[in-house]
Amino acid sequence: MEMKATETAPLAMEWRQKKSTKPKSERFFEGLIKAGGYSSIVLIGAILFFILKESFPFLVGAFDFKNFFFSTNWNPASVNNVSYGILALIVGTLCVTCLSMLIAVPLGLATAFYISEFCSPRLRETYKILIEFLAAIPSVVWGFVAIMMINPMIIKTFNVPIGLNILNASIILALMSLPLIVSVGEDALRAVPDTYREAAEALGATRWEVATRVLLPAAKNGLLAAALLGVGRALGETMAVLMATGHSIQIPKSFFDPARTLTATIAAELGESPKGGEHYQALFAIGLVLFIISLIVNVTADHLIRGRKK
Amino acid sequence: MKIMILMALVLVGCSKRDQVLIQNKGSDTFVNLAQSWAEEYKVIKPNVGIAVSGGGSGTGIAALINGTVDIANSSRPMKEEEKAQALKNSGKPVQEYVVGLDALAIFVHPANPLSDLSIEEVACIYSQDGTCNLWSDVRPGTNVPGCEGNKIIRVSRQSNSGTYQYFREAVVGEKKDFKQGSMDLNGSREAVDLVEKTPCAIGYSGMGYLNPNVKALCLSKTKGTPCVSPSLETATDKSYPISRELYMYTSGTPSEDVKAYVEWTQTDKAREITVKSGYVPVPKK
Numbered sequence: 134m135e136m137k138a139t140e141t142a143p144l145a146m147e148w149r150q151k152k153s154t155k156p157k158s159e160r161f162f163e164g165l166i167k168a169g170g171y172s173s174i175v176l177i178g179a180i181l182f183f184i185l186k187e188s189f190p191f192l193v194g195a196f197d198f199k200n201f202f203f204s205t206n207w208n209p210a211s212v213n214n215v216s217y218g219i220l221a222l223i224v225g226t227l228c229v230t231c232l233s234m235l236i237a238v239p240l241g242l243a244t245a246f247y248i249s250e251f252c253s254p255r256l257r258e259t260y261k262i263l264i265e266f267l268a269a270i271p272s273v274v275w276g277f278v279a280i281m282m283i284n285p286m287i288i289k290t291f292n293v294p295i296g297l298n299i300l301n302a303s304i305i306l307a308l309m310s311l312p313l314i315v316s317v318g319e320d321a322l323r324a325v326p327d328t329y330r331e332a333a334e335a336l337g338a339t340r341w342e343v344a345t346r347v348l349l350p351a352a353k354n355g356l357l358a359a360a361l362l363g364v365g366r367a368l369g370e371t372m373a374v375l376m377a378t379g380h381s382i383q384i385p386k387s388f389f390d391p392a393r394t395l396t397a398t399i400a401a402e403l404g405e406s407p408k409g410g411e412h413y414q415a416l417f418a419i420g421l422v423l424f425i426i427s428l429i430v431n432v433t434a435d436h437l438i439r440g441r442k443k
Numbered sequence: 444m445k446i447m448i449l450m451a452l453v454l455v456g457c458s459k460r461d462q463v464l465i466q467n468k469g470s471d472t473f474v475n476l477a478q479s480w481a482e483e484y485k486v487i488k489p490n491v492g493i494a495v496s497g498g499g500s501g502t503g504i505a506a507l508i509n510g511t512v513d514i515a516n517s518s519r520p521m522k523e524e525e526k527a528q529a530l531k532n533s534g535k536p537v538q539e540y541v542v543g544l545d546a547l548a549i550f551v552h553p554a555n556p557l558s559d560l561s562i563e564e565v566a567c568i569y570s571q572d573g574t575c576n577l578w579s580d581v582r583p584g585t586n587v588p589g590c591e592g593n594k595i596i597r598v599s600r601q602s603n604s605g606t607y608q609y610f611r612e613a614v615v616g617e618k619k620d621f622k623q624g625s626m627d628l629n630g631s632r633e634a635v636d637l638v639e640k641t642p643c644a645i646g647y648s649g650m651g652y653l654n655p656n657v658k659a660l661c662l663s664k665t666k667g668t669p670c671v672s673p674s675l676e677t678a679t680d681k682s683y684p685i686s687r688e689l690y691m692y693t694s695g696t697p698s699e700d701v702k703a704y705v706e707w708t709q710t711d712k713a714r715e716i717t718v719k720s721g722y723v724p725v726p727k728k
Contacts, residue, residue, distance in 0.1 A: 205623075206623070209602070210602035210603075211620045212611075213618055213620065280633060280636050281636055281640060284641065285641075288589075288591075288641065288642070293591055294590060294592055294594040294596055295626070295641055295644070296640070297626060297637065376628065379626040380601070380626060380628060380629070381624050381625060381626045381627065382623050382624060382627075383623065383624045391624075401601040401603075401629050402603065404498050404499065404501070404505070404603060407505055408505075
């Protein structure tokens with residue numbers, strides 16, 4: 134944001150004068166906000182550093198690229214053949230995340246549209262409270278819902294041997310990420326100025342047309358952010374997916390097969406592994422993989438937004 | 444603000460009353476029992492607070508090695524290397540107490556026609572080289588109603604569970620691994636719940652977690668010998684083939700308060716709680 138000094142000299146001087154007359158409290162809060170902004174960068178850096186540091190001995194030692202990424206044999210507690218292969222875990226994570234987003238994003242955005250554009254103000258408040266209530270349910274409770282309610286339902290409805298599977302976990306994760314998607318999506322839609330709606334209606338557009346032709350393009354960045362936050366929620370959830378997927382190491386052949394995710398593996402095993410041991414380091418290597426996956430998701434989304442802007 | 448004052452008051456209140464706080468962590472198998480003990484102990488000695496948490500035997504032992512707990516609960520004996528590690532970290536050898544017994548129950552869905560299995564047959568289901576994938580592979584002609592494809596759903600536990608390790612030693616085979624693809628749940632309660640709702644499933648857990656909605660199997664050591672059901676009596680006289688000790692570990696000679704508590708767990712009152720929680724008190728010598 135550098136300006137050419139010659140053109141804007143008077144303006145800049147005026148601005149500088151203003152700055153020097155600012156009250157102390159304002160400068161203090163400016164500094165505080167700045168520190169807050171920087172701290173998130175520092176924190177991310179620190180997290181990356183910590184993960185790298187803990188996983189480093191494994192990456193240079195027992196790490197075997199081919200075995201790590203292409204073997205489905207994750208068995209750190211084995212008595213005769215310790216193996217760290219995370220292919221099944223990666224596939225499980227991707228399947229569960231994708232399916233849950235296929236359920237949650239359309240449902241969440243539709244709900245956001247309804248709450249923001251179509252329902253009466255009184256109903257809107259009720260809905261918002263109800264949906265935010267979903268966010269307050271602890272993930273262990275969701276896990277029990279998965280085992281005790283959805284599991285038998287899936288067994289009966291689809292005639293499969295086990296109801297703890299990708300479908301079950303996706304339903305649970307979709308329900309868990311819905312509040313986030315709806316709240317952020319609704320905020321994005323309400324941030325579109327009313328003049329847009331009024332102009333469109335003045336031109337004779339129906340409410341449906343206003344929603345799809347005017348609001349959707351105008352709020353698309355915010356809506357994408359809502360969907361992405363949902364992806365993050367689904368990717369990062371541990372306890373509920375641990376219980377709902379069945380936590381079973383295998384490459385799933387259909388949505389009715391149990392699976393295991395990267396996060397659930399870390400959650401279930403980090404407590405047991407002695408600090409600094411090979412198993413511990415391998416779990417941090419999984420953390421690194423997760424870090425990279427979420428980085429890829431975020432960068433891709435960023436590119437999508439920028440690409441569209443051009 | 445009011446809430447903060449209230450919280451501060453509560454905190455002050457707690458710290459005043461609890462002059463001694465004992466940290467107790469580990470096995471999920473008897474976390475309920477440890478909690479009931481702690482609650483009862485609070486009534487007897489109001490100045491001693493005992494914070495009980497689960498996480499698995501491995502978690503408790505790791506915490507003892509790292510020196511963050513006073514007592515580690517474990518449903519398996521500590522390994523030699525773990526004892527050596529604890530000695531290295533604290534300079535003191537660990538102290539072992541047997542506080543109870545537990546029969547490891549193997550259970551199926553009530554709809555399952557089987558009511559007994561031998562250890563070999565269970566190993567055939569769970570072990571890496573076991574060939575039993577369908578219920579009819581275990582016993583020819585077995586057909587489980589409501590179970591699609593007659594497929595066996597193996598419910599197991601996460602690998603830091605003492606129950607998992609004991610089951611491996613006692614049933615799967617000491618030098619063998621579990622067959623991959625089992626449902627590795629992170630609690631005994633979850634294992635029982637899942638089997639209750641899944642006709643195809645078989646699972647294992649401490650006897651204390653059984654409920655009437657699952658069918659505990661009568662177990663025989665080898666095929667053809669008479670089978671024994673898990674119960675208080677069969678675990679006490681060791682006729683049930685897979686029963687085990689429940690341990691508490693402390694680092695070095697424990698402090699007076701810790702020692703008093705561990706010894707209290709063997710009093711008549713505490714043994715009553717043991718039975719009530721579904722476990723077996725150590726036979727009196």
